[in-house]
Amino acid sequence: MHLPLINKTLSRNAKVFTSLILVVVVLFAISGIFNPRSLSPSHILGVVRQSAPLGISAMGQSAVILTGGIDLSVGEVITMTNIISADMMKGRNSRTIPVILLLLVIGALIGGMNGFMIATTNIPPMVMTFAMSSMVKGGYLLYSGGAPRGRVSPFLRYIGTQRFLGIPVTVIVYTMLIIAVLYYFQKTKWGRSAYFIGNNPVAAEYAGIPKTYRLIMIYAFSAMMAVITGLILSGYIGIGTFDVGGDSYMLNSIASSVVGGNTFNGIGNVGGATIGALIITVIESIMTSLGVAETGKLVMRGVIIITMVTLYMGSIDLDKVKKFFSKEGGPVKDAQGN
Amino acid sequence: MLQNKNENNKLSSLLTKHKDLTSLYMIVLIIIIGASIFIPSFRSQQNITNLFSQMAPMGLVALGQTFAIITTGIDLSVGSVMSLATVITATQLDPANPISVLIVYPLVLGVSLLIGSFNGFIISKFNLEPLIATLASGSIINGISLLILSHPGGFCPRMFTNSWLTEIGGIVPLSIIYFFILILVTYFVLNHTRFGRRVYAIGGDEEKAEIAGINVDKVKIKVYMASSLLAGIAGLALAARMRSGDPISGSTFTLYSVAAVLVGGTTFSGGKGGVIRTFAGVLILSLVSIILNLIGVSPFYQNVMTGLIIILAVINSSLRKG
Numbered sequence: 140m141h142l143p144l145i146n147k148t149l150s151r152n153a154k155v156f157t158s159l160i161l162v163v164v165v166l167f168a169i170s171g172i173f174n175p176r177s178l179s180p181s182h183i184l185g186v187v188r189q190s191a192p193l194g195i196s197a198m199g200q201s202a203v204i205l206t207g208g209i210d211l212s213v214g215e216v217i218t219m220t221n222i223i224s225a226d227m228m229k230g231r232n233s234r235t236i237p238v239i240l241l242l243l244v245i246g247a248l249i250g251g252m253n254g255f256m257i258a259t260t261n262i263p264p265m266v267m268t269f270a271m272s273s274m275v276k277g278g279y280l281l282y283s284g285g286a287p288r289g290r291v292s293p294f295l296r297y298i299g300t301q302r303f304l305g306i307p308v309t310v311i312v313y314t315m316l317i318i319a320v321l322y323y324f325q326k327t328k329w330g331r332s333a334y335f336i337g338n339n340p341v342a343a344e345y346a347g348i349p350k351t352y353r354l355i356m357i358y359a360f361s362a363m364m365a366v367i368t369g370l371i372l373s374g375y376i377g378i379g380t381f382d383v384g385g386d387s388y389m390l391n392s393i394a395s396s397v398v399g400g401n402t403f404n405g406i407g408n409v410g411g412a413t414i415g416a417l418i419i420t421v422i423e424s425i426m427t428s429l430g431v432a433e434t435g436k437l438v439m440r441g442v443i444i445i446t447m448v449t450l451y452m453g454s455i456d457l458d459k460v461k462k463f464f465s466k467e468g469g470p471v472k473d474a475q476g477n
Numbered sequence: 478m479l480q481n482k483n484e485n486n487k488l489s490s491l492l493t494k495h496k497d498l499t500s501l502y503m504i505v506l507i508i509i510i511g512a513s514i515f516i517p518s519f520r521s522q523q524n525i526t527n528l529f530s531q532m533a534p535m536g537l538v539a540l541g542q543t544f545a546i547i548t549t550g551i552d553l554s555v556g557s558v559m560s561l562a563t564v565i566t567a568t569q570l571d572p573a574n575p576i577s578v579l580i581v582y583p584l585v586l587g588v589s590l591l592i593g594s595f596n597g598f599i600i601s602k603f604n605l606e607p608l609i610a611t612l613a614s615g616s617i618i619n620g621i622s623l624l625i626l627s628h629p630g631g632f633c634p635r636m637f638t639n640s641w642l643t644e645i646g647g648i649v650p651l652s653i654i655y656f657f658i659l660i661l662v663t664y665f666v667l668n669h670t671r672f673g674r675r676v677y678a679i680g681g682d683e684e685k686a687e688i689a690g691i692n693v694d695k696v697k698i699k700v701y702m703a704s705s706l707l708a709g710i711a712g713l714a715l716a717a718r719m720r721s722g723d724p725i726s727g728s729t730f731t732l733y734s735v736a737a738v739l740v741g742g743t744t745f746s747g748g749k750g751g752v753i754r755t756f757a758g759v760l761i762l763s764l765v766s767i768i769l770n771l772i773g774v775s776p777f778y779q780n781v782m783t784g785l786i787i788i789l790a791v792i793n794s795s796l797r798k799g
Contacts, residue, residue: 209608211732256788256792260792261744261792262788262791262792263744263745263791265551265608265732265735266735266736266739266787266788266791267788267791269732269784270736270783270784270785270787270788271784272784273780273783273784273787274780274781274785276780277777277778277779277780277782277784278781280776280777281775281777281778285777390616393609393612394612394613394616397609403606432623432624433620433623433627434620434621434623435620436620437616437620437623438616438620438621439620441613441614441615441616441617441618441620444609444613444616445599445603445610445613445614448606448609448610448613449599449603449605
């Protein structure tokens with residue numbers, strides 16, 4: 140009885156991934172037409188490195204989206220990480236590990252607070268995380284006194300900018316992180332619960348899943364992924380600044396996650412977000428190389444989200460659309476004849 | 478007998494509903510009285526005018542958001558619609574040509590309606606999650622406003638701004654009067670028209686509404702058109718207040734409009750709430766921001782305070798619901 144359902148889900152994910160990889164290949168081919176040199180392995184790795192921060196924050200966002208929530212605090216947590224890490228490291232290697240650990244703890248606390256409030260009160264995730272982002276912003280503004288300073292340690296710089304055997308170190312870290320996250324969400328009891336809670340909260344409760352703990356874990360995971368995103372970005376930028384682009388990560392992580400095939404009811408895969416992030420990054424880089432300004436990117440992002448999600452829904456009611464365009468077979472009239 | 482019992486039930490439910498609303502407005506009243514006693518500058522004429530003109534754009538956009546949230550949806554494109562409205566206003570107005578004012582109004586309102594019908598169309602016909610659909614369309618609209626005006630600028634001549642900023646009796650700006658009129662209009666639409674009852678019916682249970690013969694898609698399209706239209710009007714108010722256009726000026730309003738609706742006690746579960754509640758939410762949020770400014774709290778702390786107040790208010794109103 141359960142088997143057909145599982146088969147259906149599996150085939151759905153398989154379909155999604157095949158189509159996503161096709162899209163990526165097509166996009167790379169398009170960029171190859173405009174600029175043949177962009178197909179070199181080193182350039183492709185460069186694009187993957189560019190997509191790494193987005194991909195990491197999008198994996199966190201996906202876990203939240205799968206449970207039917209949304210995390211709007213991602214952007215401010217990224218900026219906070221940059222400000223605090225630059226200020227505390229002051230360019231010293233010895234401080235790298237303690238500061239990273241501290242930031243991860245702060246992230247876990249912020250996310251845990253989100254999860255706790257969302258699980259125990261009726262507050263909608265969107266409002267809770269928005270309010271939290273406002274508080275985090277206030278926090279780092281107070282911390283920095285409005286003027287961020289300091290720079291990150293050489294070790295973080297190394298992760299953010301250098302290559303090891305021709306492969307950007309960021310990509311190596313990114314790959315290890317993806318493997319760990321995939322293992323966690325596909326193979327462990329705790330990770331799987333993200334899908335269960337999203338798919339059927341009532342059934343999940345009856346199955347004995349402690350919803351509060353799991354939601355705390357999932358939101359903490361999202362915030363910690365945002366912290367890692369912030370660390371990699373800081374390694375790339377090198378200094379503390381308010382302009383790390385945290386805001387754009389908030390929207391783009393949602394976009395990547397959705398393009399990667401995740402839905403609000405527990406159907407999808409956390410790993411899909413990384414391909415979604417790659418697609419968005421490639422499109423943006425094609426746009427940039429074509430000289431299209433910000434306008435094109437924003438419009439494109441919107442069009443991609445709408446198209447991909449429409450395709451995933453797979454439930455465009457064709458009859459409905461036909462009815463809409465043909466006046467004769469118009470919608471059923473209601474009692475008042477309206 | 479049975480009828481009598483029903484009537485009793487109705488009466489008691491009506492009373493609890495009003496008790497809810499009364500306590501909400503009591504909070505507003507306590508804030509106002511407390512602030513007037515302890516902060517002398519709060520009583521000043523300048524401050525009251527300021528409060529009113531600050532409240533108008535957020536109030537207008539929150540009215541529209543109420544429609545979407547009652548149907549269990551959400552409209553995250555309202556901020557972008559506001560920015561687009563300010564950009565269109567600032568670029569199309571020509572100080573030398575009074576007729577341009579007459580052109581700008583239908584242009585902005587028409588564009589807003591078009592965006593709203595697009596939102597409603599993709600949400601109802603493609604079965605898209607409202608959150609994702611409006612987030613995406615918001616991104617597209619942002620792109621378009623950046624195309625029209627890539628930086629804050631443009632100019633709104635006096636003949637346009639006067640129709641929003643003129644202060645009646647030196648205290649009440651016209652924009653807040655438009656806001657009050659629109660509260661009455663939306664209240665009437667939601668509570669005394671067939672469309673309004675259908676909005677609540679869909680929010681309560683979409684499937685049952687469909688079975689009952691309501692054309693759900695059509696109502697949803699109208700809901701998002703209403704939300705966009707009010708965002709467009711809010712954009713006009715914002716443009717008049719800034720006297721210029723800014724392609725990102727509206728972005729902060731999106732989430733504050735959602736917050737205002739939720740603070741008022743309309744919940745995402747749908748089918749409940751209304752614009753009178755939203756008005757209370759708008760009042761609370763604007764009063765808090767003005768009071769924090771007046772007592773000289775650092776803007777850094779204001780972020781923290783605003784976040785805390787939103788959380789407390791929403792938890793409070795959702796507890797009362799439960």
